[in-house]
Amino acid sequence: MTAPVSGVRTRTRQAILAAAVSTLASDPSASLGDVADAAGVGRTTLHRYFAERSDLVVGVTEECARAVVAAHARARVLDGTGREALLRLCREYFDLGDVLALAFNGVVDLDGGLPGDESGLSVRVCERGHDDGSLDRGQPALWLVNVLWCSLYSGWAWMQEHGASRHDALELLLRTLDGAVRPRD
Numbered sequence: 001m002t003a004p005v006s007g008v009r010t011r012t013r014q015a016i017l018a019a020a021v022s023t024l025a026s027d028p029s030a031s032l033g034d035v036a037d038a039a040g041v042g043r044t045t046l047h048r049y050f051a052e053r054s055d056l057v058v059g060v061t062e063e064c065a066r067a068v069v070a071a072h073a074r075a076r077v078l079d080g081t082g083r084e085a086l087l088r089l090c091r092e093y094f095d096l097g098d099v100l101a102l103a104f105n106g107v108v109d110l111d112g113g114l115p116g117d118e119s120g121l122s123v124r125v126c127e128r129g130h131d132d133g134s135l136d137r138g139q140p141a142l143w144l145v146n147v148l149w150c151s152l153y154s155g156w157a158w159m160q161e162h163g164a165s166r167h168d169a170l171e172l173l174l175r176t177l178d179g180a181v182r183p184r185d
Contacts, residue, residue, distance in 0.1 A: 013049050015039045017063045020056055025098035028107045032056065061108040064099045068110060071096055072121060082129020083181060089125060090148055090177055094170050097156050104149075122148060129181070136183045144181055151177045 019039035023030045032053055036046040050056035071092035077085045093100065102108045126144040129135030135144060155173035158164050164172075 020060050021098045025101040064108045067099050081132050081134035083134035085125045
């Protein structure tokens with residue numbers, strides 16, 4: 001029995017989007033040919049799904065937005081203390097390296113979300129941590145969010161530069177972040 005055409009189309013579209021996220025995160029100026037090669041499809045196939053580069057960027061933006069929303073849901077940011085929520089959020093963001101790179105490099109616009117997070121979810125989590133006493137009140141919420149972004153970058157760089165496993169890099173990252181944000185006695 002063969003797979004339904006719609007299932008094959010969905011898998012092909014997802015493969016193209018996944019390849020585009022990865023390829024554009026490493027090189028925002030990558031060509032559609034580069035994306036097609038990374039997806040293991042021909043340019044003609046890519047153009048059947050995304051006629052123009054702008055169509056692909058729209059698809060990538062939608063895919064990135066879905067990934068961020070899913071990460072926020074998995075992080076259960078309303079549960080527990082602000083510090084616990086921040087660490088769960090960090091854990092979920094860790095696997096969104098390419099998505100976050102696209103957002104921070106301006107390739108995708110997540111409706112004003114993420115980069116800097118001036119009034120976004122991460123800031124609200126940190127403010128909650130200040131209110132419940134689980135985060136150092138001497139460090140402003142926006143500062144703590146910047147520490148989060150820098151820590152994530154350090155974790156990703158550690159994996160690439162030192163060949164560390166995802167598990168080891170994430171554990172170092174969470175330990176460091178937790179130590180940095182805890183209230184001082």
